[in-house]
Amino acid sequence: MPLKLEIVTPEARVFPAKDAEGRLESGSVDSVVLPGVDGELGVLPSHAPLVTTLQCGELRIAQGSKVIELAVGEGLVEVTGSYVRILTDMAVHSDSIDEKAVEEALERAKHVLESLKHGEQQEEVAAVMASIQRSTAQLHVKRKRRTV
Amino acid sequence: MPSTRDIRRRIKSVKNTAQITKAMQLVAAAKMKKAQDQAANGRHYAEMMNKILVALKESAEEGVHPYFSEGKGDKTLVLVIATDKGLCGALNTNLLKKLVNDSIEGEVEYVTIGRKASQGLARLRKTLIADFPIKDPAKFVEVRSVGKFLQDKFLTGEYKSVLVAFNNFINTVTQVPSVEQILPVNPVTLGGKRGFDESSKESKAEDLPQYTFEPAASVVFETILPQYVNGTIYQMILEARASEHSSRMVAMKNATDNAKQMLKDLSLEYNKLRQAAITNELLEITTAKMALE
Numbered sequence: 210m211p212l213k214l215e216i217v218t219p220e221a222r223v224f225p226a227k228d229a230e231g232r233l234e235s236g237s238v239d240s241v242v243l244p245g246v247d248g249e250l251g252v253l254p255s256h257a258p259l260v261t262t263l264q265c266g267e268l269r270i271a272q273g274s275k276v277i278e279l280a281v282g283e284g285l286v287e288v289t290g291s292y293v294r295i296l297t298d299m300a301v302h303s304d305s306i307d308e309k310a311v312e313e314a315l316e317r318a319k320h321v322l323e324s325l326k327h328g329e330q331q332e333e334v335a336a337v338m339a340s341i342q343r344s345t346a347q348l349h350v351k352r353k354r355r356t357v
Numbered sequence: 358m359p360s361t362r363d364i365r366r367r368i369k370s371v372k373n374t375a376q377i378t379k380a381m382q383l384v385a386a387a388k389m390k391k392a393q394d395q396a397a398n399g400r401h402y403a404e405m406m407n408k409i410l411v412a413l414k415e416s417a418e419e420g421v422h423p424y425f426s427e428g429k430g431d432k433t434l435v436l437v438i439a440t441d442k443g444l445c446g447a448l449n450t451n452l453l454k455k456l457v458n459d460s461i462e463g464e465v466e467y468v469t470i471g472r473k474a475s476q477g478l479a480r481l482r483k484t485l486i487a488d489f490p491i492k493d494p495a496k497f498v499e500v501r502s503v504g505k506f507l508q509d510k511f512l513t514g515e516y517k518s519v520l521v522a523f524n525n526f527i528n529t530v531t532q533v534p535s536v537e538q539i540l541p542v543n544p545v546t547l548g549g550k551r552g553f554d555e556s557s558k559e560s561k562a563e564d565l566p567q568y569t570f571e572p573a574a575s576v577v578f579e580t581i582l583p584q585y586v587n588g589t590i591y592q593m594i595l596e597a598r599a600s601e602h603s604s605r606m607v608a609m610k611n612a613t614d615n616a617k618q619m620l621k622d623l624s625l626e627y628n629k630l631r632q633a634a635i636t637n638e639l640l641e642i643t644t645a646k647m648a649l650e
């Protein structure tokens with residue numbers, strides 16, 4: 210029994226991707242490894258129903274002989290026997306990560322964080338921290354790929 | 358009967374109005390495209406989140422999270438999302454009419470987004486407890502403060518439920534004013550179609566899997582539910598903004614068309630008058646000449 214995967218962010222549906230004619234590609238995958246609260250979590254077909262939160266980090270999808278890597282943000286994961294639904298605020302394919310741009314974003318965010326600390330606006334600090342985590346996750350995925 | 362000069366003056370002013378409405382139409386059209394895309398992109402995420410949480414609500418034990426059950430109080434909190442600017446057809450009027458006609462039971466307090474909402478509710482003499490300015494295009498950070506305010510209010514227990522009134526975007530010419538319940542968690546309709554239709558709900562209730570929660574149900578809900586509330590409100594604002602720009606575009610297009618029609622009628626009348634004057638003059642000249650002979 211194949212496993213159906215769906216990854217959705219507020220901006221778009223990241224997986225299954227649309228092909229050139231705008232049709233949805235099949236979302237069947239062999240397994241998914243995702244960053245959970247207590248470390249990595251592997252999901253194979255017929256996994257027990259599970260609801261958990263997603264952490265910033267690296268998500269690996271095995272589809273036939275292909276391995277797709279994505280950098281993901283925080284979110285929600287719902288697993289039933291045949292379905293994995295991932296709702297997250299960020300999901301970027303490792304190929305489309307622009308290392309330079311992410312590094313710059315990280316620099317900027319760190320800068321903002323320093324200037325904010327004196328004021329202690331909790332809401333903003335949390336938002337900046339989240340963006341730092343997202344950038345770090347992207348860099349991690351990108352760099353790991355290159356050394357292999 | 359108006360003189361040719363009066364008509365000329367009117368033609369000039371109508372032309373000016375047409376020019377302005379045309380410009381506004383073009384601006385609205387550009388903004389509309391962006392707002393519609395934004396609303397369409399986010400809809401799937403919000404719908405799916407809603408679907409999952411409604412399913413979880415049914416399988417979760419009583420009292421696992423306050424957002425799953427009604428508050429103790431009997432007041433209702435309503436967030437009204439309207440526009441800041443006017444000239445967008447009957448959009449705001451329809452929304453307020455819907456609120457009045459729906460007549461929510463018990464005491465109702467209002468929170469507003471958009472100047473037209475606070476003005477309209479003040480005119481209706483409703484209790485207004487807060488007003489949030491949200492820029493265009495809406496930023497998620499701004500929405501978070503609205504979400505936090507609503508959640509804090511709900512957690513005090515004074516309110517039975519929190520509703521949101523906004524214009525649901527269906528297509529460029531159709532926007533439906535709707536009132537949806539956001540707290541406690543409930544199926545919501547976004548962009549015209551209900552993400553969670555009744556038939557699938559029934560079939561799902563039977564073979565609902567017993568979910569395991571990691572690390573624990575309360576922890577998962579504690580992180581997810583605030584995100585859900587903020588995300589859904591954000592999506593509703595996007596729908597409202599898409600409706601606003603579409604409605605304004607259509608209203609301005611109608612205004613431009615009407616002005617053009619008026620110009621046509623006025624020019625016809627002007628030319629008729631002018632020709633009548635010329636004919637009259639010719640008549641006078643020929644009569645005068647004939648009298649001389």
